[in-house]
Amino acid sequence: MSHAACLNGQQPLLNQLPLTPVTFAIVTPSYNKARYVRRCLASVLDQHHAKVDYWVLDNCSDDGTRAILEDIQQRESARVNIVVERDRGQAAAINRGFSLAHGDIMGWLNADDFYAPHTLAAVESFFQQHRDVDLVYGRARLFDGAFRLQGEFPVQEPNLKVLLSYDYIPQPTAFWRRKVWETAGPLDETLNWGLDWDFFIRVTKQHRIAFLDTVLAEVVLDGTHKTATGGLAKTRELARISRRHGGWWQPTNLFCHYVLALHWLAGPWLRRPATAERAHRWLGKLQSYGTTCLFRSLGAQVMC
Numbered sequence: 001m002s003h004a005a006c007l008n009g010q011q012p013l014l015n016q017l018p019l020t021p022v023t024f025a026i027v028t029p030s031y032n033k034a035r036y037v038r039r040c041l042a043s044v045l046d047q048h049h050a051k052v053d054y055w056v057l058d059n060c061s062d063d064g065t066r067a068i069l070e071d072i073q074q075r076e077s078a079r080v081n082i083v084v085e086r087d088r089g090q091a092a093a094i095n096r097g098f099s100l101a102h103g104d105i106m107g108w109l110n111a112d113d114f115y116a117p118h119t120l121a122a123v124e125s126f127f128q129q130h131r132d133v134d135l136v137y138g139r140a141r142l143f144d145g146a147f148r149l150q151g152e153f154p155v156q157e158p159n160l161k162v163l164l165s166y167d168y169i170p171q172p173t174a175f176w177r178r179k180v181w182e183t184a185g186p187l188d189e190t191l192n193w194g195l196d197w198d199f200f201i202r203v204t205k206q207h208r209i210a211f212l213d214t215v216l217a218e219v220v221l222d223g224t225h226k227t228a229t230g231g232l233a234k235t236r237e238l239a240r241i242s243r244r245h246g247g248w249w250q251p252t253n254l255f256c257h258y259v260l261a262l263h264w265l266a267g268p269w270l271r272r273p274a275t276a277e278r279a280h281r282w283l284g285k286l287q288s289y290g291t292t293c294l295f296r297s298l299g300a301q302v303m304c
Contacts, residue, residue, distance in 0.1 A: 022124050024052045025103030025178070029093035033111035034064035035145075036220060041072055043114035043218075045079055050120035053101045056082045056111075057093040065111075091187040091195045098181060105175050113172040114218045116141075123175045126212055134180050134207035135200075138216035140170035145222030153219065158209045160201075164246040166301035167197035172217035174200070180207055193234045194241045197303070201245045235259050238303045251300035258290050259304055 026044055030037055044054055058069055066084060073082045081100070087093040094108050105127060109115060126136055140153040153170040162168060174196075184202040187195045203209065230237075239256035246253070262283055263270070269279035287304070294300050 021051060022105050022127065023103040024050060024054075024120055024124075024175075025098060025101035025106045026052055026054045027094055027097030027101055027106075027108045028054075028056045028111055029059070029087075029090050029097070029108065030056055030061060030065060030069070030111040031059040031090075032061045032063040032065060034061070034068060036112040036114075037065050038068050038072070040109060040111050040114055041069075041076075041080065043116075044109060045076060046117070047115060047120040050124060052079070052120065053103050054080045055097045055101045056080060057087065057097050058082065058084045059087045059093060060084060089189060089192060091189040091191060094195075095186040095189065098186065104178055106178060106181055107172075107175040109172050109217075112220045112222075115172070116215050116217060119216045122212065122214060122216065126210075127175075127177070130210060132208055133210045135174060135176035135203050135209040136212050137169045137175075137209070138173040138212040138214050140173050140217045140219050141215055143218055143220050145220065145224075147220075150221065152215075155211070157211050158204065160204050162301070163197075163201055163204055165242060165251040166303055167194075167200065168301075169196075169200050170217060170219065171196040172219060176203065176207075183207070191237060191241070193230050194238050194303070197238075198241050198244075201241075205245075232260060232263060235304055242303070251294050251298055252302045252304070255290055255294060255302040256304055259287055262286055 028040060028044070033040070041056065044052065056069060058065060060066075069082050069084070072080060083096075083100075087096065097108070098106060105123065107123075122138075123136060127133070130136075137155070139155055142150045142153060144150055154168065155170060156162065156168045180203055184199065184206055188198050191198055235256045239253045239260075242250040242252035242256070248254075266279045266283055269275040291302060291304075294302055
C-alpha cells in the first residue's frame, strides 16, 4: 500500500510533540572521482549545526582520489570515517556503509553529487515537524562537468503508479528514518543502475513519503556519470525492476523490450561500419517515437 504526503493544510497533532535533535547517517561510495570528491565531502562537512556520522567507502581508486581522501582524513579525522577497500559494486559499498554508520536519519551521497547549503538542517526540521513521514525528497539542480547550471531534475509529488514506471526521485535528495532501512532495505546488490529506483519503490509501498519543495542537492551530468552508461545491460536491468514491482505490462518494461527488439533487428546494420551511424540515428528516432506513443496513449513516462 502506498503512503504519499502532500504538504498542505494542517498537520497531525503528533507533530506538536517536543522536538529532539537527530543524528544523520550519511554514506558516500567512491571510485575514481578525484575531480569531484573534495567538493562532495565538503558539502557534507560544511552542514553546520547538523550532527552527522559520515562514512566514505572508496573502492581503491587509482586516479588521485585516495590522496585527496587521505588529506581530508588527516584534517577532519573526528568528523569523517574513510574506508579504502575493494567492494562488490556501488550497492554493496552503500550497504556496508550503512552497517557502520549510526544515526536516526539516513541518506547516501555519491562522490560526484553535492548537498546544497543547509540541506541537513532543512531535512532535520522537516522530520521533526512531520513525524508521520518516513522518507522525504526534494529538488536537485543539474550541472555539467564545468559546473554550469543546466536545469533541474524533473521531480513531482509522490505517486506510486508513476514511480512503478519512472523514477522521479532525485536520489541525493532522499532521506529516510532508520526504520525504513530496517523494513525496506538493504539495497539489491545485483543491481548496477536502478538500485535507488528499486529501493524507492519498496519504500513507497510500505511507508509514508513526502516531497519537500526546496533544492537539497546538486548533481553533475558530465557524460561519465553512471546513469549515462550501461547500454543494453542497463535496459535489461530496468525492465527487470519494472517487471518485478509492476508486472509485464508496466510501461517501462514494455518500452525496454521494444528497445531491445529494435537493437536485435538493427544488429546487422549496427555491425557494419558503413551503415552503423545511420542505424544509430534511426534507432534514436524510433526510441523517441516509442516514448511519445506511450506518453500520449497511457500518459506514462518510462525509464530506459
